[in-house]
Amino acid sequence: MPDLIVRARGLSKRYGDKAVVDGIDLNIERGQCFGLLGPNGAGKTTTLKMLLGNTSPSAGELTVLGLPVPAQARRMRERLGIVPQFDNLDPDFSVVENLRTYGSFFGIKRREMDARLPALLAFAALEGKADASISELSGGMQRRLTMARALVNDPDLVILDEPTTGLDPQARQLIWRRLRQLLGQGKTLILTTHYMDEAERLCDRIAIVDRGRILVEDSPPALIRQHIEPQVVEVYGPQLEVWCEEFAQALASRVEQVGETLFCYCEDETALLRSLADHPALHFLHRRANLEDVFLKLTGKELRE
Amino acid sequence: MMPLPQISRRWIPVWWRNVNVWRKLAGPSLVGNFGEPLFYLLALGYGLGGFIGEMSALPYIVFLASGIVCSSAMNTATFEGLYSAYTRMKVQETWGGMISAPMTLDDVVLGEVIWMGTKSLISVSAILVVTLLLGLIDSWLAFWVLPMAFLIGCCFGAMALVVTAISPSYDFFLYYFTLLITPMFLLSGVFFPPDNLPQAVQFAAQLLPLTHAVAVVRGLMTELALENVLLHLSVLFFYGLTAYWLAIVLLKRRLLV
Ligand SMILES: Nc1ncnc2c1ncn2[C@@H]1O[C@H](COP(=O)(O)OP(=O)(O)OP(=O)(O)O)[C@@H](O)[C@H]1O
Ligand SMILES: [Mg+2]
Numbered sequence: 001m002p003d004l005i006v007r008a009r010g011l012s013k014r015y016g017d018k019a020v021v022d023g024i025d026l027n028i029e030r031g032q033c034f035g036l037l038g039p040n041g042a043g044k045t046t047t048l049k050m051l052l053g054n055t056s057p058s059a060g061e062l063t064v065l066g067l068p069v070p071a072q073a074r075r076m077r078e079r080l081g082i083v084p085q086f087d088n089l090d091p092d093f094s095v096v097e098n099l100r101t102y103g104s105f106f107g108i109k110r111r112e113m114d115a116r117l118p119a120l121l122a123f124a125a126l127e128g129k130a131d132a133s134i135s136e137l138s139g140g141m142q143r144r145l146t147m148a149r150a151l152v153n154d155p156d157l158v159i160l161d162e163p164t165t166g167l168d169p170q171a172r173q174l175i176w177r178r179l180r181q182l183l184g185q186g187k188t189l190i191l192t193t194h195y196m197d198e199a200e201r202l203c204d205r206i207a208i209v210d211r212g213r214i215l216v217e218d219s220p221p222a223l224i225r226q227h228i229e230p231q232v233v234e235v236y237g238p239q240l241e242v243w244c245e246e247f248a249q250a251l252a253s254r255v256e257q258v259g260e261t262l263f264c265y266c267e268d269e270t271a272l273l274r275s276l277a278d279h280p281a282l283h284f285l286h287r288r289a290n291l292e293d294v295f296l297k298l299t300g301k302e303l304r305e
Numbered sequence: 306m307m308p309l310p311q312i313s314r315r316w317i318p319v320w321w322r323n324v325n326v327w328r329k330l331a332g333p334s335l336v337g338n339f340g341e342p343l344f345y346l347l348a349l350g351y352g353l354g355g356f357i358g359e360m361s362a363l364p365y366i367v368f369l370a371s372g373i374v375c376s377s378a379m380n381t382a383t384f385e386g387l388y389s390a391y392t393r394m395k396v397q398e399t400w401g402g403m404i405s406a407p408m409t410l411d412d413v414v415l416g417e418v419i420w421m422g423t424k425s426l427i428s429v430s431a432i433l434v435v436t437l438l439l440g441l442i443d444s445w446l447a448f449w450v451l452p453m454a455f456l457i458g459c460c461f462g463a464m465a466l467v468v469t470a471i472s473p474s475y476d477f478f479l480y481y482f483t484l485l486i487t488p489m490f491l492l493s494g495v496f497f498p499p500d501n502l503p504q505a506v507q508f509a510a511q512l513l514p515l516t517h518a519v520a521v522v523r524g525l526m527t528e529l530a531l532e533n534v535l536l537h538l539s540v541l542f543f544y545g546l547t548a549y550w551l552a553i554v555l556l557k558r559r560l561l562v
Contacts, residue, residue: 015562052405054404054405054560054561055561055562056561074407074408074409075407077405077406077407078407082405084398084401084402084405086398088397088398088399088401088402090322090326090397090399090402091397092326092329092330093325093326097325101318101322101325102402102406104318104321104322105315105318105402105403105406105407105408106406106407107315107318107407153406
């Protein structure tokens with residue numbers, strides 16, 4: 001297996017005269033968890049679709065698992081697992097039948113598949129639901145089954161498009177544990193997500209994309225260090241504007257108002273906090289800068305689409 | 306020019322998936338695919354047959370049985386290739402899952418077409434048993450109807466997939482039924498030989514695949530002569546293979562963008 005699991009150069013996809021993916025370069029190393037972040041419509045799913053060879057790039061070069069894509073996509077997909085943005089489990093089949101059927105698409109024999117089933121069910125935490133039909137499963141269970149399904153062929157690379165969207169906190173925790181488990185097995189992961197805490201927690205490297213271009217790419221701590229002051233104080237309450245004019249603008253390195261909340265970014269927050277102590281009517285939250293701050297700074301705070 | 310389909314054995318799991326779903330829902334499916342043609346056969350064969358007596362020198366029900374076999378093969382495959390296939394393509398995204406595995410649309414379409422042939426074979430088998438019990442068949446040649454049912458199913462299944470590939474919704478299928486399947490059902494010799502139809506209609510009927518299916522099956526199931534088999538089969542193969550190729554081209558255009 002090559003050390004570079006994905007290598008893309010100038011990868012582009014146009015629909016009509018709209019460049020949905022606009023010349024991106026990717027180097028994803030073996031064993032990494034690589035996060036693709038971006039607002040709705042940024043081109044994440046389209047990028048993943050090109051990676052699995054289900055749409056031809058309009059321009060650029062792409063190698064996945066050492067094979068040129070889309071030219072050798074079928075061979076490449078033998079080593080790939082995919083969790084699509086929207087579950088496409090077979091509603092006519094039970095949990096086990098879904099796994100078996102998907103295994104058959106990889107040419108896995110029935111006996112071999114049956115030997116793999118217990119581990120896959122355990123991974124999905126669905127041991128007690130082996131014969132349940134899909135409609136009996138909760139959203140979280142379906143998502144876990146889709147993840148287990150992506151592992152039927154013991155892939156080297158797993159691509160997950162928004163694996164935790166729409167799940168409750170407990171369900172997300174379990175999925176995070178499973179993703180770590182996969183990383184522990186030496187698999188490479190590529191995931192997209194709209195949850196910055198999830199990306200910050202799981203990903204070794206992150207690319208923030210917008211309008212089909214990669215804005216920045218680095219490890220989460222490096223991104224935070226390079227783009228944002230280390231301390232953030234979020235303030236809201238009566239007469240916020242007045243306080244902002246008189247104190248915040250002088251005491252913070254940078255302030256930004258989003259809706260009714262004032263974000264104050266500081267190298268040193270002590271003076272600002274002292275001022276807030278003098279204004280007890282204002283509510284505030286003091287925290288360290290995180291990936292979401294980077295994301296909002298780079299992609300803008302206005303609503304998309 | 307689009308490339309020719311790449312044939313591989315990967316069609317088998319596609320076909321097998323459909324077999325397994327069918328086994329779960331075999332009851333209602335069989336009632337639809339077998340019950341309806343059977344009612345046509347019995348009601349028209351005995352009811353109408355009592356008035357008209359013979360058709361092409363055969364008892365009407367004997368004449369009709371071979372036609373119903375063909376139209377049932379056509380309908381079974383057409384419904385499967387339209388409604389069921391559209392559900393797998395669009396609603397359930399079953400095909401999307403398949404082409405994320407090491408399969409291509411060529412494999413998927415081949416598996417689907419062979420499944421549609423299989424489903425026609427199943428419903429025709431059931432009808433054939435009934436005709437046998439009613440004493441409407443007296444030749445061993447009739448067993449060749451089974452491979453014919455499979456061929457007819459594949460041919461109409463592939464044609465239906467072409468329509469599915471370009472359909473924006475289920476409603477679109479009505480065009481295909483009204484403009485092609487229903488006229489074919491009525492004019493291809495299922496109920497009566499097309500001899501008395503206007504010349505132009507007769508000529509048009511000769512271009513329809515069902516006409517050729519009926520010609521072969523009637524020769525196999527009755528005493529009427531079995532003629533021009535190669536020609537009839539060629540027409541079915543021509544429609545089937547062209548539709549198979551076109552369905553792949555159109556589905557790639559739709560799903561792999
Ligand atoms: N087949 C297509 N034809 C035309 N436009 C398309 C097609 N597929 C996607 N697009 C457009 O490309 C853009 C990017 O879509 P994509 O699904 O890649 O975004 P995304 O980053 O995955 O967004 P989300 O976070 O909402 O999932 C969108 O504006 C979408 O409308
Ligand atoms: Mg997406």
